[in-house]
Amino acid sequence: MAGAITEPTLAAPSAPVIDAALGRIRAIVGDRGWTTDPGEIAPHVIDQRDRYHGAAAMLVKPADTAQVAAVVGVCADQGIAIVPQGGNTSVCGGSVPGTGGDEIVLNLSRMNRVRDIDPANYTLCAEAGCILADLQAAAAEADRLFPLSLAAEGSCEIGGNLSTNAGGINVLRYGMARDLVLGLEVVLPDGTVWDGLRALRKDNTGYDLKQLFIGAEGTLGVITAAVLKLFPIPRVVTTALVAVAGLDEALTLLSCARSASGDQVSAFELLPRIALDFVCAHVPGTRDPLAKPHDHYVLIELSSGDPGPALAETMERLLGQAVEDGLVLDGVIAANTGQSRDLWKLRDSCSEAQKHEGGSIKHDVSVAVSRVPEFIRRATALVEAAIPGARPVPFGHVGDGNIHFNVSQPPGADKAEFLDQWDALNRIVHDLVHEMGGSFSAEHGVGQLKRDDLARYRPAIELALMRRIKTALDPRGIMNPGKVV
Ligand code: FAD
Numbered sequence: 001m002a003g004a005i006t007e008p009t010l011a012a013p014s015a016p017v018i019d020a021a022l023g024r025i026r027a028i029v030g031d032r033g034w035t036t037d038p039g040e041i042a043p044h045v046i047d048q049r050d051r052y053h054g055a056a057a058m059l060v061k062p063a064d065t066a067q068v069a070a071v072v073g074v075c076a077d078q079g080i081a082i083v084p085q086g087g088n089t090s091v092c093g094g095s096v097p098g099t100g101g102d103e104i105v106l107n108l109s110r111m112n113r114v115r116d117i118d119p120a121n122y123t124l125c126a127e128a129g130c131i132l133a134d135l136q137a138a139a140a141e142a143d144r145l146f147p148l149s150l151a152a153e154g155s156c157e158i159g160g161n162l163s164t165n166a167g168g169i170n171v172l173r174y175g176m177a178r179d180l181v182l183g184l185e186v187v188l189p190d191g192t193v194w195d196g197l198r199a200l201r202k203d204n205t206g207y208d209l210k211q212l213f214i215g216a217e218g219t220l221g222v223i224t225a226a227v228l229k230l231f232p233i234p235r236v237v238t239t240a241l242v243a244v245a246g247l248d249e250a251l252t253l254l255s256c257a258r259s260a261s262g263d264q265v266s267a268f269e270l271l272p273r274i275a276l277d278f279v280c281a282h283v284p285g286t287r288d289p290l291a292k293p294h295d296h297y298v299l300i301e302l303s304s305g306d307p308g309p310a311l312a313e314t315m316e317r318l319l320g321q322a323v324e325d326g327l328v329l330d331g332v333i334a335a336n337t338g339q340s341r342d343l344w345k346l347r348d349s350c351s352e353a354q355k356h357e358g359g360s361i362k363h364d365v366s367v368a369v370s371r372v373p374e375f376i377r378r379a380t381a382l383v384e385a386a387i388p389g390a391r392p393v394p395f396g397h398v399g400d401g402n403i404h405f406n407v408s409q410p411p412g413a414d415k416a417e418f419l420d421q422w423d424a425l426n427r428i429v430h431d432l433v434h435e436m437g438g439s440f441s442a443e444h445g446v447g448q449l450k451r452d453d454l455a456r457y458r459p460a461i462e463l464a465l466m467r468r469i470k471t472a473l474d475p476r477g478i479m480n481p482g483k484v485v
């Protein structure tokens with residue numbers, strides 16, 4: 001019976017039990033591997049949006065998989081809750097503990113070795129604590145591309161990326177984090193190690209267990225290492241920012257670009273005028289590259305392994321035709337990497353620029369790519385009716401159907417009063433997303449922030465299946481309690 005499965009609940013262990021467990025953990029990880037110093041713990045119990053302030057009995061930083069397994073084993077014995085943590089860049093409170101102070105934060109940052117690169121197999125095996133940008137660099141050194149890319153790449157870690165199934169700017173071409181994994185090593189909630197570090201593209205041997213842990217946000221085990229897919233490095237990348245005639249025209253342009261380039265579109269990002277205004281007003285070193293203002297812009301990037309002029313010609317032909325067809329009103333193609341960086345800066349600065357316009361209520365949603373224009377129109381109308389003067393700033397990865405539908409407060413409004421309407425506005429937008437067959441969390445995950453949404457929008461049978469899996473793997477409920485399910 002769907003409703004009969006309840007999630008495991010953890011009775012808080014007594015203070016002597018916690019003390020004894022912490023003593024055993026200290027012995028396992030040694031002096032460099034733990035702290036109870038409140039100053040050192042502080043940045044690890046607050047999320048990066050400063051929304052959740054938790055407390056931890058200890059910050060544990062294991063050096064290798066054996067230490068992780070031993071620590072988890074102690075916690076399993078004693079019923080101590082564990083919050084796995086990478087770069088702590090989660091935007092939904094997934095990586096910080098609750099307020100009880102009886103959980104440990106298990107931070108993987110010291111496990112930052114690239115164990116192996118196999119260029120001929122186009123794979124790289126890395127430990128969970130490797131910073132994403134370092135992995136991109138390690139792949140590049142071997143003349144390969146690791147395509148996962150997001151604004152937090154200088155501090156987020158691959159274990160966190162996989163645990164949140166991160167998306168970012170290259171999903172259209174290379175898929176989500178989930179699509180970039182061939183094998184995993186996981187410490188299970190009872191402290192045993194599952195070595196699934198196979199580097200195979202074909203492996204039909206039963207259930208695809210690694211996919212259970214990818215996107216599980218630390219609720220089913222601790223990812224300690226992964227075999228990741230690599231790709232050929234693009235020899236040529238061409239970037240353009242174009243003003244489109246409207247949202248429907250943006251969608252048509254996407255199809256044209258995919259066809260004309262032989263599916264070499266690596267990014268297709270939407271920017272509304274208001275986002276460009278915010279960026280140019282608040283982010284030093286940015287300017288509107290076009291002569292006149294327009295309502296909607298698209299940042300298009302094509303990339304290819306052919307070092308010749310063909311890709312640049314494709315971009316020019318594509319945009320020339322799009323102007324002729326009335327899809328594109330104006331645009332600029334970057335002439336060099338510096339100009340390309342400048343165009344990307346306009347897109348990458350959207351979130352940052354919004355901070356200067358007061359409060360912003362966030363929605364990380366997706367719908368079918370074909371329904372993005374309809375979604376933006378309907379959501380904008382609903383938001384404007386709910387909070388007169390509120391300013392929707394729908395930007396992001398339209399190429400894969402993911403819109404960051406962030407809403408800035410009305411100019412001059414009280415920030416706190418506006419943010420008080422967070423849940424009510426989320427409800428309006430997420431109801432629409434649900435009605436349109438979309439997702440209330442496209443790439444950021446569930447964490448603490450969207451737990452209620454999961455219960456509200458997913459069918460009972462899906463929730464029941466998730467809880468059965470949770471109960472089967474983590475019967476004591478020690479893995480990241482209070483998150484996701
Ligand atoms: P953390 O925040 O430390 O943890 C995230 C979750 O994973 C938590 O639930 C944690 O318990 C769990 N976890 C961490 N490590 C492990 C492990 N080894 N084993 C098991 N569970 C683990 N996300 C996107 O998808 N696309 C974006 O474009 C994007 N842009 C961002 C831009 C900025 C500026 C910021 C701050 C965040 C952005 N994010 C984005 C969200 C965030 O960066 C990603 O979710 C990232 O993948 C989290 O990695 P992390 O190492 O910081 O993980």
Ligand code: ZN
Nearest residue numbers: 168396404443
């Ligand atoms: Zn994003």
